[in-house]
Amino acid sequence: MAVKKKDSYFVTTLPGDGIGPEIMSATVKVCQAVAAKQGFKIEFKEALIGGAALDACNDPFPDETLKQMKSSDSVLLAAIGGPKWDANPRDKRPETGLLKMRKSLGLFANLRPATVLPQLADASTLKPEVVSGVDIMVVRELTGDVYFGEPKGITTKDGERFGYNNMCYKESEVKRIAKVAFDIARKRGKRVCSVDKANVLDVSQLWRDVVIETHKDYPDVELSHMYVDNAAMQLIRNPKQFDVMVTGNIFGDILSDEASMLVGSLGMLPSASVGDPSGPGVFEPIHGSAPDIAGTDKANPLATILSAAMMFRYDLDRPEAAQAIEDAVNKVLDDGVRTGDLGGKVGCKQMGEEVCKRI
Numbered sequence: 001m002a003v004k005k006k007d008s009y010f011v012t013t014l015p016g017d018g019i020g021p022e023i024m025s026a027t028v029k030v031c032q033a034v035a036a037k038q039g040f041k042i043e044f045k046e047a048l049i050g051g052a053a054l055d056a057c058n059d060p061f062p063d064e065t066l067k068q069m070k071s072s073d074s075v076l077l078a079a080i081g082g083p084k085w086d087a088n089p090r091d092k093r094p095e096t097g098l099l100k101m102r103k104s105l106g107l108f109a110n111l112r113p114a115t116v117l118p119q120l121a122d123a124s125t126l127k128p129e130v131v132s133g134v135d136i137m138v139v140r141e142l143t144g145d146v147y148f149g150e151p152k153g154i155t156t157k158d159g160e161r162f163g164y165n166n167m168c169y170k171e172s173e174v175k176r177i178a179k180v181a182f183d184i185a186r187k188r189g190k191r192v193c194s195v196d197k198a199n200v201l202d203v204s205q206l207w208r209d210v211v212i213e214t215h216k217d218y219p220d221v222e223l224s225h226m227y228v229d230n231a232a233m234q235l236i237r238n239p240k241q242f243d244v245m246v247t248g249n250i251f252g253d254i255l256s257d258e259a260s261m262l263v264g265s266l267g268m269l270p271s272a273s274v275g276d277p278s279g280p281g282v283f284e285p286i287h288g289s290a291p292d293i294a295g296t297d298k299a300n301p302l303a304t305i306l307s308a309a310m311m312f313r314y315d316l317d318r319p320e321a322a323q324a325i326e327d328a329v330n331k332v333l334d335d336g337v338r339t340g341d342l343g344g345k346v347g348c349k350q351m352g353e354e355v356c357k358r359i
């Protein structure tokens with residue numbers, strides 16, 4: 001909602017599934033620590049989404065949750081999904097709830113920063129000289145593309161099963177996400193690389209045309225274009241060439257997971273899902289529910305904790321709280337505290353406590 005700074009906030013938490021409750025619990029404690037230190041209040045109230053919601057009321061995104069979110073100043077989401085629900089029909093899958101949430105709240109812009117912290121330059125599988133200094137903002141379109149295109153389904157054609165989805169974008173959808181990317185670039189390195197597959201796909205040709213047209217209002221920002229296959233390669237070859245990358249829903253999903261390995265772990269990348277200024281944003285790590293480590297206290301909560309920092313900056317008008325969280329995360333890493341994904345031995349709960357101690 002991007003509310004004005006106030007003394008007391010109401011925030012919905014959506015712990016979801018798998019490691020979700022563990023990383024959410026650590027994050028809420030960090031938020032409370034920063035609120036106490038800086039003299040304001042946050043009331044957190046949980047709501048159901050994903051598999052947890054399916055188990056409780058057979059709906060992956062209950063109306064009750066939407067209603068509560070709409071009355072909140074902001075929303076923190078951990079992660080949804082897991083093998084328990086993988087065989088469900090599409091409308092009863094946790095992922096369907098997540099997509100419905102994004103669409104219902106008009107969250108068309110997903111900002112996924114991939115910033116290599118100096119302390120983690122050796123955590124990447126790539127050489128430190130390739131990744132150190134990387135600071136990329138992936139601007140992923142979040143409510144269009146093949147994720148939402150119609151028609152879609154599985155049918156029988158010519159005597160065999162036939163599956164189809166439709167990759168589509170309206171001009172207005174491309175224009176509004178391009179504007180978000182150019183506006184962000186203005187506050188950063190003033191360079192936008194638009195990623196598409198215009199050499200093959202008509203929808204990508206439209207994407208490219210509209211990005212070029214929108215760019216006319218941003219002469220101070222440099223625009224380049226790259227095909228998605230090349231972009232995937234360039235991210236590994238020379239990631240420092242990128243400032244802001246703007247791309248569609250599915251390419252952004254894939255490229256941001258790839259970018260996380262420049263930083264060192266998927267467990268480090270936060271995100272902000274924003275769009276409709278009249279409603280709350282949703283702040284969520286880019287990773288999933290990590291069923292392979294759920295319930296073992298092995299998850300890295302930092303992506304969710306850093307998403308909370310984005311919440312304070314983008315939604316709650318508390319940049320000093322965002323900074324305090326980011327500084328505390330930096331100090332934790334300076335002190336060599338690491339969860340398993342970063343080669344350390346510290347558990348999820350302790351990592352949260354270590355951040356709290358440094359607030």
Ligand SMILES: NC(=O)c1ccc[n+]([C@@H]2O[C@H](COP(=O)([O-])OP(=O)(O)OC[C@H]3O[C@@H](n4cnc5c(N)ncnc54)[C@H](O)[C@@H]3O)[C@@H](O)[C@H]2O)c1
Binds near residue numbers: 082266267286287298
């Ligand atoms: N936004 C979301 O809620 C979201 C995002 C991606 C995937 N999912 C769902 O999550 C489930 C699992 O998907 P997946 O395995 O492909 O992706 P995933 O992101 O859950 O996990 C991929 C790998 O990264 C590791 N990992 C992820 N987050 C971590 C963290 N914070 N700390 C340490 N390690 C971490 C996991 O252990 C796993 O090995 C699926 O149901 C999928 O649909 C949800």
Ligand SMILES: CC(C)[C@H](C(=O)O)[C@@H](O)C(=O)O
Binds near residue numbers: 081095253
């Ligand atoms: C779980 C899935 C629907 C989701 C997506 O593809 O958007 C996830 O991968 C993400 O990145 O948030």
Ligand SMILES: [Mg+2]
Binds near residue numbers: 253254257286
């Ligand atoms: Mg993803």
